[in-house]
Amino acid sequence: MRSRMLPSLVALLAILDVLVGGAPAIGQNPPASPTPRSGGVLTLAQREETPQGFAIHETSTVSTTWPAMPCFSNLVLFDPRKPQESADTVLGELAEKWSWQDNYRNLVFFLRKGVKWHDGQPFTSKDVKFTFDMLREAPDAQGKLRINPRKDWYANVVNVEAPDPSTVIFHLKRPQPSLLLMLASGYTPIYAAHVPPAQYRTACVGTGPYKLKEWRKGEFIEYVKNPDYFVKGRPYLDGLKYVIIKERGTRVAALQAGQVQAAFPGDTSKTAAEQLKKAVPQLVITGAAENVNENVIMNTKKPPFDNVKVRLAVAHAIDRRALNQAVHQGGAAIGVSMPSKPWGIWGPAEATLATLPGYGKPAEEKARAKKLMAEAGHSPEKPVKVEIVTRAIAVYVDMASFIVNELKQIGIEATLKQIETAQWHAMATRGEYQIGANLTGIGIDDPDANYYENFACNSPRNYTFYCNEQIAAMVDKQSGEIDPRKRLAIVLDIQKKLEEEGVRPTLDWRVDNFAQWPQVKNLVPHNNFYNYGRLQDVWVDK
Amino acid sequence: MKSYIAQRLVIAVLTLFGMSVVIFVLLRMAPGDIVDVLFSAAGYVNPSEKQAILRELGMDKPYWRQYVEWITQIFHGDLGKSYRYDLPAWQIIRPLLPVTIELAMLSTIVAVALGVPTGIVSAVRQDGLLDYAMRVFSLAGLSMPSFWLGMVIILALVSWLAWIPPLTYVRPTENFWLHAVQFMLPALAVGYRSSALIMRITRSAMLEVLREDYIRTAWAKGQGEWAVVWRHALKNAILPVVTVVGIEFAFLIGGLVVTETVFNLPGVARFLVEAILWRDYPIVQNLVMFIAIVVILSNLAVDLLYGLLDPRVRYA
Numbered sequence: 084m085r086s087r088m089l090p091s092l093v094a095l096l097a098i099l100d101v102l103v104g105g106a107p108a109i110g111q112n113p114p115a116s117p118t119p120r121s122g123g124v125l126t127l128a129q130r131e132e133t134p135q136g137f138a139i140h141e142t143s144t145v146s147t148t149w150p151a152m153p154c155f156s157n158l159v160l161f162d163p164r165k166p167q168e169s170a171d172t173v174l175g176e177l178a179e180k181w182s183w184q185d186n187y188r189n190l191v192f193f194l195r196k197g198v199k200w201h202d203g204q205p206f207t208s209k210d211v212k213f214t215f216d217m218l219r220e221a222p223d224a225q226g227k228l229r230i231n232p233r234k235d236w237y238a239n240v241v242n243v244e245a246p247d248p249s250t251v252i253f254h255l256k257r258p259q260p261s262l263l264l265m266l267a268s269g270y271t272p273i274y275a276a277h278v279p280p281a282q283y284r285t286a287c288v289g290t291g292p293y294k295l296k297e298w299r300k301g302e303f304i305e306y307v308k309n310p311d312y313f314v315k316g317r318p319y320l321d322g323l324k325y326v327i328i329k330e331r332g333t334r335v336a337a338l339q340a341g342q343v344q345a346a347f348p349g350d351t352s353k354t355a356a357e358q359l360k361k362a363v364p365q366l367v368i369t370g371a372a373e374n375v376n377e378n379v380i381m382n383t384k385k386p387p388f389d390n391v392k393v394r395l396a397v398a399h400a401i402d403r404r405a406l407n408q409a410v411h412q413g414g415a416a417i418g419v420s421m422p423s424k425p426w427g428i429w430g431p432a433e434a435t436l437a438t439l440p441g442y443g444k445p446a447e448e449k450a451r452a453k454k455l456m457a458e459a460g461h462s463p464e465k466p467v468k469v470e471i472v473t474r475a476i477a478v479y480v481d482m483a484s485f486i487v488n489e490l491k492q493i494g495i496e497a498t499l500k501q502i503e504t505a506q507w508h509a510m511a512t513r514g515e516y517q518i519g520a521n522l523t524g525i526g527i528d529d530p531d532a533n534y535y536e537n538f539a540c541n542s543p544r545n546y547t548f549y550c551n552e553q554i555a556a557m558v559d560k561q562s563g564e565i566d567p568r569k570r571l572a573i574v575l576d577i578q579k580k581l582e583e584e585g586v587r588p589t590l591d592w593r594v595d596n597f598a599q600w601p602q603v604k605n606l607v608p609h610n611n612f613y614n615y616g617r618l619q620d621v622w623v624d625k
Numbered sequence: 626m627k628s629y630i631a632q633r634l635v636i637a638v639l640t641l642f643g644m645s646v647v648i649f650v651l652l653r654m655a656p657g658d659i660v661d662v663l664f665s666a667a668g669y670v671n672p673s674e675k676q677a678i679l680r681e682l683g684m685d686k687p688y689w690r691q692y693v694e695w696i697t698q699i700f701h702g703d704l705g706k707s708y709r710y711d712l713p714a715w716q717i718i719r720p721l722l723p724v725t726i727e728l729a730m731l732s733t734i735v736a737v738a739l740g741v742p743t744g745i746v747s748a749v750r751q752d753g754l755l756d757y758a759m760r761v762f763s764l765a766g767l768s769m770p771s772f773w774l775g776m777v778i779i780l781a782l783v784s785w786l787a788w789i790p791p792l793t794y795v796r797p798t799e800n801f802w803l804h805a806v807q808f809m810l811p812a813l814a815v816g817y818r819s820s821a822l823i824m825r826i827t828r829s830a831m832l833e834v835l836r837e838d839y840i841r842t843a844w845a846k847g848q849g850e851w852a853v854v855w856r857h858a859l860k861n862a863i864l865p866v867v868t869v870v871g872i873e874f875a876f877l878i879g880g881l882v883v884t885e886t887v888f889n890l891p892g893v894a895r896f897l898v899e900a901i902l903w904r905d906y907p908i909v910q911n912l913v914m915f916i917a918i919v920v921i922l923s924n925l926a927v928d929l930l931y932g933l934l935d936p937r938v939r940y941a
Contacts (some may be wrong), residue, residue: 132899134666136710192915228917229678232667284711300710300717301899302891303793329895330886332776333792336783342792362784504665505657505904512670524668543669 132366152616155272187258208245213276348612353414356596371608394585483520636706744827766821772883872929
């Protein structure tokens with residue numbers, strides 16, 4: 084199962100893993116039972132209709148990955164039982180084993196034999212090539228996605244070769260250890276080559292542990308156990324039912340009444356968790372990072388934020404800890420562009436964090452911000468007037484309202500403008516804003532996924548349009564670095580540099596309090612809510 | 626009467642035509658479209674990919690052509706295809722209709738069953754203790770939004786009984802009892818609010834009629850309270866109540882959004898809001914037209930009931 088990676092890499096990652104430790108829980112993890120039992124149907128809450136059906140490759144939201152993951156399999160997947168994801172917790176799924184070759188330029192997968200799609204067709208390396216050629220938008224790709232949000236993840240892949248039905252080789256331009264982690268994300272299922280990609284918007288043909296039984300639009304998604312699943316004895320459950328409950332209060336009531344046995348990932352705030360625990364003491368609440376951060380986007384192509392001093396003033400002005408208390412009742416984690424321990428493995432330590440803009444003592448930070456504003460030519464008598472945009476969703480508006488108040492204290496008068504979801508990304512991508520309050524979710528806790536998606540010069544998600552060749556070179560350098568210690572050092576430098584340039588200041592990292600009934604076993608929340616939805620090991624202790 | 630109905634039907638067709646134009650134009654005036662929403666779920670926008678999807682959905686055509694195509698499709702019994710689900714709109718809309726119609730009807734029955742008797746009692750016992758109690762009861766109903774009441778019902782049930790009604794639609798053929806429970810609670814929440822309005826209208830209409838000469842004559846003839854109130858007064862006071870009931874029913878078809886959301890019922894109103902947020906034009910257009918048809922038909926039914934209840938209307 085385990086790959087034949089270079090021993091040094093494994094050793095160093097293991098050290099990292101030890102340093103990181105497990106994700107802390109405010110409650111407790113569900114107790115593992117030595118004798119899992121088969122049978123039963125697990126009912127789970129789903130906060131909204133899945134936006135694009137089961138077409139995971141065409142969306143970037145947990146509202147799709149969570150209910151669609153049980154249908155699919157990846158080549159590799161993060162160990163469902165380990166809460167902290169890392170290169171060391173990657174397990175084979177459709178790939179039985181894998182091997183880095185040619186000094187990390189080729190990644191070879193040896194596939195399981197005898198795997199069948201839900202419609203009975205055999206799974207082969209052609210399906211893998213089909214999927215990744217489609218994702219890379221290779222010239223000879225057999226399939227095409229109408230929306231392809233993660234094309235940049237595979238920019239380093241030159242070719243995907245399928246020399247025989249059970250072998251696939253990824254040829255890379257340069258070494259990229261992160262590729263394996265990207266392949267382990269819930270965002271990276273293998274599609275069937277014989278099924279048109281558009282069909283996944285309405286139905287699902289996968290190789291996963293559960294087969295789609297019914298999708299009643301706006302009501303529920305129901306799965307039954309896949310009797311031909313390639314892991315013997317799995318899944319334990321006879322089926323899954325995701326009940327779509329739009330109203331948050333009703334979702335909480337449904338969990339409390341036991342009509343759903345597990346919450347939707349990212350749905351339970353600290354306050355809600357405390358209330359739930361009070362009402363139903365036996366509920367199991369587990370603290371888990373979402374890998375979603377709250378950040379400030381500033382358009383570096385438009386005044387006044389084309390001036391680094393004004394951007395830095397904003398970064399200094401916002402008291403992260405006060406925001407955490409006011410908006411999240413202390414339930415979020417403070418950190419910069421990569422989450423810090425214990426929620427992530429790449430962020431700076433507390434001591435380093437305190438030296439970065441905005442993370443010192445609030446009064447001193449405000450004074451620095453005012454000084455920077457003065458240096459930029461702005462005075463309290465002549466305040467800068469800007470419009471701050473945010474999505475018309477409560478979590479965004481709460482954060483934006485706090486920012487407005489903080490900016491006012493340093494002479495920036497911001498008026499809040501709420502943008503409907505239908506316009507938000509179009510507006511941000513076109514740069515039709517000055518400053519905004521934003522949320523960013525990242526598929527894996529990895530610098531490549533974050534920096535190429537959100538900070539690379541030509542990325543459509545680089546909403547700030549900040550482009551710095553020096554930082555771009557550093558991002559490429561860390562991406563190709565095989566030695567984890569050296570890579571971590573470069574990533575820490577990048578984070579420092581980004582903060583000093585006032586690029587998209589991170590305000591906090593959201594932390595979920597995943598709630599489930601105690602009879603649900605082996606449903607372990609990870610430090611990233613996009614990746615633990617397969618549920619093949621989950622069982623219900625009736 | 627026949628010519629009256631024919632005249633009303635002609636007006637109804639013209640109204641529907643006007644509605645179709647208004648909803649078509651308003652939807653396209655709203656900023657953003659389905660493709661923007663699709664890209665929102667992906668976190669970015671690519672202009673060339675956007676154009677390709679617009680072409681695929683036929684949204685690159687001139688507006689007038691899109692309108693003509695929609696109307697032509699309706700005349701051919703085809704409601705078009707949902708942009709969001711890539712399925713025929715009728716396939717999406719069909720399961721929603723019985724849910725909303727049943728909820729609206731049950732709510733109306735609850736409203737009438739609560740509102741009319743309390744209105745009558747309140748009028749007959751004007752300024753008595755019972756009247757004050759009924760007026761407080763109705764004022765409370767008007768002041769409490771039905772969604773709030775719905776949420777209070779849910780919270781009370783979960784707190785006291787650790788139970789809430791089923792969250793996925795239970796068909797009456799599957800389990801009639803569970804189906805009834807699933808619908809009665811939202812019907813009570815919505816019906817109570819509507820009953821308050823009906824009670825107040827009934828009361829004021831009854832008070833007016835009870836002061837009429839023919840009522841005094843009925844009392845003078847020695848008729849009992851039951852006969853005076855039910856046979857003479859109520860029959861003449863009921864017309865404004867029927868109007869209000871008709872309006873309330875029509876309103877409920879499209880106005881149950883929050884109640885359907887709170888009780889997680891897959892009805893028209895909740896789905897309509899979703900479709901508007903998704904800019905799923907075929908679904909929105911057809912659902913709005915459906916609501917317009919219900920409004921027109923319920924108005925027509927009220928007008929016809931006038932004729933049945935009041936001979937003066939029939940012979941006019």
